Amino acid sequence: MVDRTGRPVAPWWETALPGVERELREFLARRLPALRAQHDDYVNDALLGLAERVRARDALPPAWFGDGHDVDEPARQYFAKLAMTILRRRVADGFRGSAKRWAERADDAAIEHTPGETPDAARALLVARMLRVCIASLADASDHDRALLASVAGLESPRADTSEEPLDARDRQRLKRLRQRLAAVIRERFGEDVASLLREAD
Numbered sequence: 001m002v003d004r005t006g007r008p009v010a011p012w013w014e015t016a017l018p019g020v021e022r023e024l025r026e027f028l029a030r031r032l033p034a035l036r037a038q039h040d041d042y043v044n045d046a047l048l049g050l051a052e053r054v055r056a057r058d059a060l061p062p063a064w065f066g067d068g069h070d071v072d073e074p075a076r077q078y079f080a081k082l083a084m085t086i087l088r089r090r091v092a093d094g095f096r097g098s099a100k101r102w103a104e105r106a107d108d109a110a111i112e113h114t115p116g117e118t119p120d121a122a123r124a125l126l127v128a129r130m131l132r133v134c135i136a137s138l139a140d141a142s143d144h145d146r147a148l149l150a151s152v153a154g155l156e157s158p159r160a161d162t163s164e165e166p167l168d169a170r171d172r173q174r175l176k177r178l179r180q181r182l183a184a185v186i187r188e189r190f191g192e193d194v195a196s197l198l199r200e201a202d
Helices: 017-031 033-055 073-105 119-138 143-152 169-190 194-201
Strands: none
Touching: 017 033, 017 073, 033 073, 119 169, 143 169
16 A cells, blocks of 8 residues: 555555553453563464554454555454454463473373372362363363353352343353363263262261
8 A cells, every 4th residue: 555655655554553462461460460471472473463464354343454544443442352362362262271291291100109008188179080081171262161061150240241240041051062062071980970989988
């Protein structure tokens, strides 16, 4: 794209990238301060993904590709939301990969560090093994399913985006299926009578 004098002009979406980058960094600093060392990677990956998505020109506002004079507020918000969606997916992928690597690396020798051969130690070992299996399974769950599980576990307020409304029938059904899937994974790994195993370890 060139101006009236023939000089090249960057399309609006390119000029908007610095502002979006600031928003992404502010979001990470606010929500994930403990992962500060990874913020640059997350932001760079998100901006790269955003650029690739925009260059594909797949059902995007035509104004993004102009000089910016006709970019309205909804188009600006859509651009920022698209960037944030990509960032959230990159972060989720990072957590998912970390969970899988942890589950793969954690071996029984590390878990069995619990001293002694007491019933308490045996039960702690069994619970730790179950936790490892659950984490590996949840790594492949959707973001929505993990949010549902966190809400009922008290890690965040349920449906925080809807003024803490209770779970609706659809979410309750999804939560039920998630629990059933975890239970099936545990039974497959440890046998049908898991409750009996826990009682024997007491």
